[in-house]
Amino acid sequence: MNYDFRNIEKKWQEKWVKEKSxxxxxxxxxxxxxxxxxxxxxxxxxxxxxxxKGTIPADALARFKRFQGYNVLFPIGGDAFGLPAxxxxxxxxxxxxxxxxxxxxxxxxxxxxxxxxFDYDRTICTSDPEYYHWTQxxxxxxxxxxxxxxxxGVVNFCPNCQTVLSNEDSQGGKCDRCGGDVVQxxxxxxxxxxxxxxxxxxxxxxxxxxxxxxxxxxxxxIGKSEGMQVAxxxxxDKDEKVGQIEIFTTCIETIYGITFVVLAPEHELVDKxxxxxxxxxxxxxYRQKTALRSEFDRISDLxxxxxxxxxxxxxxxPVNNAKVPVFLADFVLASYGTGAVMAxxxxxxxxxxxxxxxxxxxxxxxxxxxxxxAVEKKEYLAKNSxxxxxAEFDGMPVREAKKKIAEKxxxxxxxxxxxxxxxxxxxxxxxxxxxxxxxxxxxxxxxTVPLDExxxxxxxxxxxDYLPNAKGDSPLSKVTDWVNCKCxxxxxxxxxxTDTMPNWAGSSWYWLRYCDPHNDKALADxxxxxxxxxVDCYTxxxxxxxxxxxxxxxxxxxxxxxxxxxxxxxxxxxxxxxLILDDQGKKMSKSSANGVSPLEVIEKYGTDAARLHVHFxxxxxDNTPWTYDGISGITAFLDKVWSLQDMVKGDGVSKEHIxxxxxxxxKVTEDLEDLKLNTCISAFMxxxxxxxxxxxxxxxxxxxxxILLNPLAPHITSEIFERVFGSQILDETWPKFDEKFLxxxxxxxxxxxxxxxxxxxxxxxxxxxxxxxxxxxEKYPEICSEDDVKKVIHIPNKIVNLIVAK
RNA sequence: GCUGGUGUGGCGGAAUGGCAGACGCACGGGACUUAAAAUCCCGAGGAUGAAAGUCCGUGUGGGUUCGACUCCCACCACCAGCACCA
Numbered sequence: 069m070n071y072d073f074r075n076i077e078k079k080w081q082e083k084w085v086k087e088k089s090x091x092x093x094x095x096x097x098x099x100x101x102x103x104x105x106x107x108x109x110x111x112x113x114x115x116x117x118x119x120x121k122g123t124i125p126a127d128a129l130a131r132f133k134r135f136q137g138y139n140v141l142f143p144i145g146g147d148a149f150g151l152p153a154x155x156x157x158x159x160x161x162x163x164x165x166x167x168x169x170x171x172x173x174x175x176x177x178x179x180x181x182x183x184x185x186f187d188y189d190r191t192i193c194t195s196d197p198e199y200y201h202w203t204q205x206x207x208x209x210x211x212x213x214x215x216x217x218x219x220x221g222v223v224n225f226c227p228n229c230q231t232v233l234s235n236e237d238s239q240g241g242k243c244d245r246c247g248g249d250v251v252q253x254x255x256x257x258x259x260x261x262x263x264x265x266x267x268x269x270x271x272x273x274x275x276x277x278x279x280x281x282x283x284x285x286x287x288x289x290i291g292k293s294e295g296m297q298v299a300x301x302x303x304x305d306k307d308e309k310v311g312q313i314e315i316f317t318t319c320i321e322t323i324y325g326i327t328f329v330v331l332a333p334e335h336e337l338v339d340k341x342x343x344x345x346x347x348x349x350x351x352x353x354y355r356q357k358t359a360l361r362s363e364f365d366r367i368s369d370l371x372x373x374x375x376x377x378x379x380x381x382x383x384x385x386p387v388n389n390a391k392v393p394v395f396l397a398d399f400v401l402a403s404y405g406t407g408a409v410m411a412x413x414x415x416x417x418x419x420x421x422x423x424x425x426x427x428x429x430x431x432x433x434x435x436x437x438x439x440x441x442a443v444e445k446k447e448y449l450a451k452n453s454x455x456x457x458x459a460e461f462d463g464m465p466v467r468e469a470k471k472k473i474a475e476k477x478x479x480x481x482x483x484x485x486x487x488x489x490x491x492x493x494x495x496x497x498x499x500x501x502x503x504x505x506x507x508x509x510x511x512x513x514x515x516t517v518p519l520d521e522x523x524x525x526x527x528x529x530x531x532x533d534y535l536p537n538a539k540g541d542s543p544l545s546k547v548t549d550w551v552n553c554k555c556x557x558x559x560x561x562x563x564x565x566t567d568t569m570p571n572w573a574g575s576s577w578y579w580l581r582y583c584d585p586h587n588d589k590a591l592a593d594x595x596x597x598x599x600x601x602x603v604d605c606y607t608x609x610x611x612x613x614x615x616x617x618x619x620x621x622x623x624x625x626x627x628x629x630x631x632x633x634x635x636x637x638x639x640x641x642x643x644x645x646x647l648i649l650d651d652q653g654k655k656m657s658k659s660s661a662n663g664v665s666p667l668e669v670i671e672k673y674g675t676d677a678a679r680l681h682v683h684f685x686x687x688x689x690d691n692t693p694w695t696y697d698g699i700s701g702i703t704a705f706l707d708k709v710w711s712l713q714d715m716v717k718g719d720g721v722s723k724e725h726i727x728x729x730x731x732x733x734x735k736v737t738e739d740l741e742d743l744k745l746n747t748c749i750s751a752f753m754x755x756x757x758x759x760x761x762x763x764x765x766x767x768x769x770x771x772x773x774x775i776l777l778n779p780l781a782p783h784i785t786s787e788i789f790e791r792v793f794g795s796q797i798l799d800e801t802w803p804k805f806d807e808k809f810l811x812x813x814x815x816x817x818x819x820x821x822x823x824x825x826x827x828x829x830x831x832x833x834x835x836x837x838x839x840x841x842x843x844x845x846e847k848y849p850e851i852c853s854e855d856d857v858k859k860v861i862h863i864p865n866k867i868v869n870l871i872v873a874k
Numbered sequence: 875g876c877u878g879g880u881g882u883g884g885c886g887g888a889a890u891g892g893c894a895g896a897c898g899c900a901c902g903g904g905a906c907u908u909a910a911a912a913u914c915c916c917g918a919g920g921a922u923g924a925a926a927g928u929c930c931g932u933g934u935g936g937g938u939u940c941g942a943c944u945c946c947c948a949c950c951a952c953c954a955g956c957a958c959c960a
Contacts, residue, residue: 239955239956240955240956240957279878279879280878280879281877281878281879281954281955282878282955283878284877284878284879284955284956285877285878285954285955285956286955287877288876288877288878288955288956288957289955289956291956291959293959293960295960315960316959316960317960318959318960319960330960373958397958398958399958399960400958400959400960401958401959401960403959404959404960405959405960408960409960410960411960412960416960417875417958418958418960419960421958446876488959488960489959490956490959610954613955614955614956684886684887684897684898685886685887685898686886686887687887690880690887691953691954692886692887693886695885695886695899697885697886697898697899697900698885698886698898698899698900699899700898700899701897701898701899702898704898704913705898707913746886746887746888746897746898747887747888747889747896747897749897749898750887750888750896750897750898751897752897753897753898754896754897816893817893818892818893819893820892820893820940820941822940822941823892823939823940823941824941825893828893859940860940861892861940861941863892866892867892867893867941869892869940869941870940871940
């Protein structure tokens with residue numbers, strides 16, 4: 069009889085939910101804690117293949133750790149505020165409130181169909197007032213501690229979603245949500261001072277256990293760079309000093325080669341020295357042209373240098389008093405460093421291109437061929453080339469000169485060491501309806517007034533008019549009786565902030581809330597936070613690694629500093645789930661032609677088969693192309709597992725199987741810890757083949773086998789266990805392997821001649837070299853003759869290599 | 875361009891200094907069957923050979939080593955991230 073997955077899986081799924089089989093216990097008196105986290109569900113529709121790939125290893129780990137005697141916290145929730153949910157709701161013409169309510173029910177029901185052992189009593193949803201109460205509370209703390217500020221500036225704007233976006237949300241000049249081009253717009257924006265945390269975030273990246281490519285992506289995004297900041301005096305055409313320009317450089321060694329200085333078009337000095345600039349009209353025209361160029365435009369004509377000279381101004385190079393012209397150009401970014409650079413065309417390709425376009429002379433200061441392109445840092449540092457045209461540094465190797473020139477500028481009082489970061493402050497508001505309202509009131513008398521903590525949560529008002537509008541004003545601005553309010557300080561009429569927080573707000577602290585999801589006094593009880601501590605293993609996609617995970621580090625660092633949480637690191641280990649690819653090798657999505665739903669696989673083959681199949685296809689962190697090919701091997705395996713119950717003979721562990729059983733325990737225990745499910749599954753297949761060859765399994769062997777397999781295939785194993793043993797598998801504990809049973813008396817030893825395999829012979833374990841050679845020469849004369857052997861390399865119980873003369 | 879990762883049969887993939895291709899799919903042969911499906915057993919990297927065997931073989935070329943998919947150097951291809959970051 070084959071395994072009847074339809075009825076059996078349903079039975080167990082209902083039982084687990086009804087009996088709350090997977091509840092985490094706060095402050096468990098005896099069991100140590102283990103916190104497994106799978107990333108929030110995005111509430112925008114059904115679960116997809118990525119969830120099958122992502123959730124199962126986390127579920128297997130949680131089930132495995134429970135058997136090992138841990139008190140496991142394995143929760144789930146919905147990331148329901150923000151653009152993804154709102155856009156999906158608008159597309160379907162459903163009010164986001166209703167959309168999210170239905171969406172949460174859908175993903176939770178579907179989770180149960182995947183057999184996921186979540187503690188459903190801890191389910192949270194970012195758009196619930198009980199939850200966003202504390203998101204707003206965290207914002208108030210950020211504001212109170214000077215980590216949130218509002219500023220007018222040129223920011224990323226998505227004309228399609230009609231909202232401001234953060235840098236993280238507009239990587240590559242494209243909107244993260246809709247994929248459309250992002251433009252630059254001047255707006256009043258809330259920023260969080262994430263840049264201040266750059267160094268701490270880098271430390272977090274160093275500490276977390278995570279794949280190297282993900283760590284590099286984060287380091288790259290933070291973009292730490294060490295260099296010098298140097299002050300240049302600025303003069304007008306009457307040689308009168310009118311100011312100073314601070315530049316940032318990582319190549320101080322080229323300072324004698326400066327032939328011009330470039331400011332970002334937005335640089336503040338331009339407006340300040342308006343009267344001194346002879347060609348201000350032209351300058352203004354250039355600024356207007358570049359200011360509103362989209363990031364996409366800037367990237368697309370990367371190599372084309374544009375700019376505008378500031379007539380009537382010049383700076384003086386402090387090391388040699390050379391007069392140097394000043395330009396504006398948009399290849400210099402206002403947001404990075406000081407927004408001003410010293411240009412050395414001989415040794416920087418961008419400066420080289422600009423000098424060519426504007427007919428600016430060049431001065432070579434480091435050895436090399438600068439005739440067709442710049443000799444850049446990477447090359448001259450690698451060669452440690454010699455200095456030239458650099459006064460007392462001429463002839464010095466460049467690496468030494470770098471140090472000496474830095475010291476010289478410091479001694480002169482014009483230079484200082486400086487570290488810059490690419491990462492910017494986090495622009496934190498969206499002109500959309502579906503998000504957390506800011507707990508902030510604007511009063512003409514008192515300015516920006518934070519709401520009192522006791523007035524939280526500030527409920528998002530319901531309205532029918534929630535669509536974004538072309539002007540980019542928040543839909544909340546039209547809910548006038550909500551907007552107009554009284555100033556909490558002076559009682560005069562005031563108005564509320566009408567922008568809302570980005571979808572990343574709610575996801576930047578949610579793992580903390582799971583520790584105490586129903587607390588209405590604090591974001592979570594401090595002692596409970598202490599008990600559950602850092603997330604032991606955080607699983608989920610890798611696409612948010614430079615957004616969500618950095619935001620998470622930032623907020624937890626902040627909360628730790630103000631004493632709101634007891635731990636600095638949110639996560640100890642982060643595993644990035646690979647993608648399921650379609651037959652084009654692209655990420656499988658609902659829209660792709662052959663997008664297969666996990667529900668379809670479950671319907672056809674059952675949950676356990678779907679769980680095993682998708683993870684037998686490849687490693688957790690690897691991208692794997694989806695195929696039904698091979699699933700017959702999985703269903704055949706499950707049928708064989710099912711038939712084990714008809715092969716039970718005897719009670720204890722048999723001597724025939726003790727080696728294989730212990731080997732299986734060891735392999736499964738290690739592989740589950742590392743989430744290497746594919747090799748783990750193959751170990752089960754090998755064991756089952758052995759049992760079928762021997763045509764029996766003892767009761768005890770079956771008991772242990774079922775426990776080992778339960779984390780991966782929970783339904784079939786629960787059912788067989790109940791049938792054979794009359795009790796519940798969840799009450800069992802993880803079997804422990806014993807190394808002593810893994811040692812076999814006789815081993816198969818490969819014999820090589822000159823490093824080439826000749827024969828595999830069976831010999832006693834720990835055989836001496838003498839005895840071994842005797843056996844080889846006497847029993848296997850065809851391998852080689854004793855006289856030819858010049859040298860023997862014998863690695864006991866592993867290999868023997870005979871070296872013979874040729 | 876920079877950074878990181880990956881490269882193994884017809885396919886998905888094992889093996890991280892010691893028997894390359896575990897496990898599974900697809901494939902071939904056989905058993906069972908009136909037949910098919912399912913199931914079970916056997917085979918299988920390539921070349922050559924009747925066979926035993928021999929030679930070749932983990933992107934390419936070099937190196938280290940008794941021994942290299944594994945370590946080192948150079949190059950190629952693909953994937954991902956960043957991209958005028960001074």
